[in-house]
Amino acid sequence: MTASAAQTSLRKLAGNGAARRIDTDEIGVDALVGHAGYAVRRFQIWIFQDFIRTLGDVDIRPTQYSVLTVIGANPGLSQMAVAKRLGIERARLVHLLDSLEQRRLVKRIKSKTDRRSHALHLTGQGETALAKFKRLAAEHERHVEARIGKANRERLLQILADFT
Amino acid sequence: MTASAAQTSLRKLAGNGAARRIDTDEIGVDALVGHAGYAVRRFQIWIFQDFIRTLGDVDIRPTQYSVLTVIGANPGLSQMAVAKRLGIERARLVHLLDSLEQRRLVKRIKSKTDRRSHALHLTGQGETALAKFKRLAAEHERHVEARIGKANRERLLQILADFT
DNA sequence: GAAGATTGTTGTTGACGACAACAATTGTCC
DNA sequence: GGACAATTGTTGTCGTCAACAACAATCTTC
Structure with a gap:
């Protein structure tokens, strides 16, 4: 991020079509700096x-991790329940679960009380896998700490607490 | 957000396929709450x-706004320069500029010093339009303040300052 | 039992990031 | 000065993701 911004040079015009070399960090974005959305997006x-x-070796993306975590902590939830809790479209969750089920991490069990819905559970290997994912996720979290500072990370979590 | 979470009910199993009604906010996400990435994504x-x-009436999305703002503050930049500064793929910027140019907000001028590149400028109506967009963006920013608090918003901008 | 709501599913659309290839042009190096 | 590498804008593909819409099967409600 800081690295890629340092050595790039480009052109800036004087009048219309002319241009002189400048560095990327010379470009003003003053109007954007005051916008929370821009900062949040970049972050x-x-x-x-x-x-x-960090979770590249186990091939798990953030959304997949959140799904596994919720199911692990609340076995038996329906797809609707997981989707609502995580703010995921239920249509999208279908594909996510298809993938996780193919990898034998999750299983859909037909609910006996409501035959429309599925009760979601981790498989045996799903549980051991999730334990490993959590260790890697903790390592990722340490990267965040190293990037913005321990106190800032905690303040951030505090500020955004009721969005979770 | 708080509204949609309140009245939804779903099922939670006892053993395997059984389920009882619970509320969405009964579902534990303890493991996720400690993750900065999850909070940031939801926010x-x-x-x-x-x-x-908020910018729906003028049909401007966040990325388009950031492009217009950078060009407005630094007229004559090349596409490469804008793309690098905003962390946008130059391939993607092509389509963004196509759209903005069709709407007569931006014009590409052939650079005289480097015939490969274009110098980007706002049109006349592009400038007046951007002024209006900025007023609406400021209104949006007030919504953020109302949501997380004035002090928290400023602290957030401070924490994430070097990602912009 | 009929009418309406819910659940999982399939499909489409559009914004977006990541890559790869290409022609035109510029920069570099011997 | 001329061959070779790098850069710029462009086109294209692929995969992720949010937002809808429609549908069959199944509850719920009255």
């Missing part, structure tokens, strides 16, 4: 990339 | 939705 991109990279 | 979704809604 979110960084944090997701680090998560994906 | 980012909220903040973008509010931005899109």
Whole structure:
């Protein structure tokens, strides 16, 4: 992020079509700096990339991790319940579960009380896998701490607590 | 957000296929609460939705707004320069500029010093339009303040300052 | 039992990030 | 000065993701 911004040079015009070399960090974005959404977007991109990279060996993305975590902590939930809790479209959750079920991490069990819905459970290997994922996720979280500072990370979690 | 979570009911199993009714906010996500990425993702979704809604009348999305703002503050930049500064793929910026140019907000001028590149400028109506967009964006920012508090918003901007 | 709501599913659309390839042009190096 | 590498804008593909819409099967409600 800081690395890629340092060595790039480009052109800036004087009048209309002319241009002189300038550095990327010379470009003013003053109007954007005051916008929370812009800062949050850039940060979110960084944090997701680090998560994906840190959990790269086990091939688990943030959304998959959140689904596994919720099912692990609340076995038997319906797809509707998981979707609502995580703010995921139930249509999207179908594909997520298809993938996780193919990898034998999750199983859909037909509910006996409501034959429309499925009770979601982790498989045996799903549980051991999730334990490993959580260790890697904790490592990712340490990267976040190293990037923005321990106190800032905690303050951030505090500020955004009721969005979870 | 708080509204939609309140009245939903679903099922929770006792053993395997059985289930009892519970509320959405009864579902534990303890493991997720400690993750900065999850909180940031949920917040980012909220903040973008509010931005899109607030700038809905003028049909401007966050990315388009950031492009217009950078060009407005630094007229004559090349596409490469804008893309690098905003962390956008230059391939993606092509389509963004196509759209903005069709709407007569931006114009691409062939650079005289480097015939490969274009110098980007706002049109006349692009400038007046951007002024209006900025007023609406400020209104959106007030929504953020109302949601997380004035002090928290400023602290957030401070924490994430070097991601912009 | 009929009418309406819910659940999982399939499909479409559009925004977006990541890559790869290409022609035109510029920069570099011998 | 001329071959070779790098850059710029462009086009294209692929996969992720949010937002809808429609549908069959199954509850709920009255």
